[in-house]
Amino acid sequence: MSKNPFDLNAMANQTKGMKAAQAAGQAALTSAQEIAQLNQRTAQELSSRMQAKLAELMKTQDPKTAFDYVHAEVLQDAAKEVAEYQSQLFQALASGNKELAKIAEAMIKESQHDLIHFVNEATQNSPAGAEPYTSIFKTSFNNALQNFDLIRAAMTDSFSSFEKSGAAVRQKKK
Secondary structure (H helix, E strand, O other): OOOOOOOOOHHHHHHHHHHHHHHHHHHHHHHHHHHHHHHHHHHHHHHHHHHHHHHHHHHOOOHHHHHHHHHHHHHHHHHHHHHHHHHHHHHHHHHHHHHHHHHHHHHHHHHHHHHHHHHHHHHHOOOOOOHHHHHHHHHHHHHHHHHHHHHHHHHHHHHHHHHHHHHHHHHHHO
16 A cells, blocks of 8 residues: 555644634634624713713703704714724724734645645655656746745735725724
8 A cells, every 4th residue: 555645644734724714713703702892882881971961961951052062062972982983993803804814824834835845745756757747847836836925915915905994094083
């Protein structure tokens, strides 16, 4: 029975894939929990502030005074609260995206390492006279490595653009 180099690391690769998927899922879960806590906290704060504002509003009997109060106090406070909420939300999303970017980067490096190992094994065991095929295979391999680098660069640009757009929105709100 001959050894098949393609199957030797199958279990280890599956384990690595599962661990990477678990890490990505955990990062997404953590980000979702952070956002849920932010939403809950914001809703509670908004509810208590609205109750206080309504109690204050109910004390006024003059419609013009009530209108001025709503315009001057309630609407301006609400605009500030929305801007603060958006800032906190962007921070939570950016944090989650950074963690996912780290996981993706690790997965890309691991895949690249596995591919290098695969090519080395395949070319070392090639039969005599297979040099032209080995050359084509190595050329394809080099193209694949370049694609890994392009994927990594595109991923980095994507996360960077997201963070910049979030920062730009936060600046506009201030």
